Amino acid sequence: MIEIEIKARADHDEVLKALKEAGASFEKTADQADVFYNAPDRDFGETDEALRLRRQGSSAYLTYKGKKLDKVSKTRKEVEAQVCDPQKIEDILLSLGFRKTYSVFKKRDIYHLKGAEICVDRVEGLGDFVELETIAEDMSGMEKKRDELISVMRSLGIKGELIRESYLEMLLEKGH
Amino acid sequence: MIEIEIKARADHDEVLKALKEAGASFEKTADQADVFYNAPDRDFGETDEALRLRRQGSSAYLTYKGKKLDKVSKTRKEVEAQVCDPQKIEDILLSLGFRKTYSVFKKRDIYHLKGAEICVDRVEGLGDFVELETIAEDMSGMEKKRDELISVMRSLGIKGELIRESYLEMLLEKGH
Numbered sequence: 606m607i608e609i610e611i612k613a614r615a616d617h618d619e620v621l622k623a624l625k626e627a628g629a630s631f632e633k634t635a636d637q638a639d640v641f642y643n644a645p646d647r648d649f650g651e652t653d654e655a656l657r658l659r660r661q662g663s664s665a666y667l668t669y670k671g672k673k674l675d676k677v678s679k680t681r682k683e684v685e686a687q688v689c690d691p692q693k694i695e696d697i698l699l700s701l702g703f704r705k706t707y708s709v710f711k712k713r714d715i716y717h718l719k720g721a722e723i724c725v726d727r728v729e730g731l732g733d734f735v736e737l738e739t740i741a742e743d744m745s746g747m748e749k750k751r752d753e754l755i756s757v758m759r760s761l762g763i764k765g766e767l768i769r770e771s772y773l774e775m776l777l778e779k780g781h
Numbered sequence: 782m783i784e785i786e787i788k789a790r791a792d793h794d795e796v797l798k799a800l801k802e803a804g805a806s807f808e809k810t811a812d813q814a815d816v817f818y819n820a821p822d823r824d825f826g827e828t829d830e831a832l833r834l835r836r837q838g839s840s841a842y843l844t845y846k847g848k849k850l851d852k853v854s855k856t857r858k859e860v861e862a863q864v865c866d867p868q869k870i871e872d873i874l875l876s877l878g879f880r881k882t883y884s885v886f887k888k889r890d891i892y893h894l895k896g897a898e899i900c901v902d903r904v905e906g907l908g909d910f911v912e913l914e915t916i917a918e919d920m921s922g923m924e925k926k927r928d929e930l931i932s933v934m935r936s937l938g939i940k941g942e943l944i945r946e947s948y949l950e951m952l953l954e955k956g957h
Contacts, residue, residue: 644821644822644877644878645820645821645822645823646820646821646822646878647821647878654876656873656877667870667873668873669872669873669876669877671876682876684869684872684873684876685869686864686865686866686869686870686872686873687865687866688862688864688865688870689862689863689864689865690862690863693860693861693862694843694862694864696845696860696862697832697843697844697845697860697862700830700845700847700858700860701820701832701845702820702822702823
């Protein structure tokens with residue numbers, strides 16, 4: 606599974622108005638607490654990978670993200686597994702030699718429009734963003750899907766530059 | 782959590798008779814399919830650790846086992862997390878650089894007697910065994926609990942030598 610994702614800074618009031626006018630469907634609001642881990646055999650900061658344990662309400666997800674596959678978006682391999690017992694999964698990761706690195710906390714409002722998941726994100730320490738995401742089965746057609754995402758983003762009046770860094774990378778750059 | 786475990790070859794007919802006479806309670810019969818993984822940064826065969834994904838009916842468990850802590854039994858640190866989606870957990874492990882090594886298949890009848898879990902195991906390629914297991918919160922009192930387990934085992938008429946190797950190690954020694 607390939608995750609295609611674009612992101613930009615955005616004024617939430619304007620975006621929410623545009624989403625309403627475009628007929629986007631609201632899915633949910635979620636408080637997401639993400640913990641990231643580094644590997645015992647390589648530095649994910651260098652290999653551009655990520656391992657994340659996300660707690661969201663009473664649910665939790667373990668997610669692996671591979672290195673980015675193009676130079677514009679955040680397109681990359683992503684595997685996400687729901688986990689029943691995040692505390693024990695973390696205990697196993699630490700036993701295997703993985704180390705906790707950083708945490709990212711955000712409030713995320715999730716909408717759907719034209720096949721895209723639209724996340725209106727308020728990230729602690731960073732500010733307000735909008736992420737648009739879709740999934741491709743494989744690499745073929747990846748660029749087409751990315752351009753469609755960009756077109757949806759622009760149609761919502763979001764004019765900001767695309768940001769390729771993850772929230773984690775942005776926090777690290779800020780000296781978090 | 783410390784897992785205290787002893788194991789010996791045993792004739793199942795005799796053990797089942799002894800369990801009945803001793804008033805053991807039957808919990809369940811399970812077909813267990815275990816897949817073991819090796820780490821990208823060290824050889825679990827050398828460090829005496831194990832990472833296992835067990836499928837049992839519609840349930841699945843990811844388990845880390847630390848190196849053995851005494852010279853008689855299989856006492857070791859154990860962390861077991863139920864997982865909702867074993868296929869995705871395996872995909873994440875493989876993405877992180879873990880490698881599938883071997884599989885172990887067995888039919889296990891689980892009984893309880895005097896605070897011990899008693900597993901009457903028929904292991905593909907190895908034969909018939911009985912494992913007795915209990916849990917200690919920490920290292921203190923570990924030897925006492927182990928000796929109690931041995932005493933329960935002998936009371937069931939199981940006279941065989943204690944086997945410290947895991948089924949996986951036994952299969953590897955057989956050149957599986």
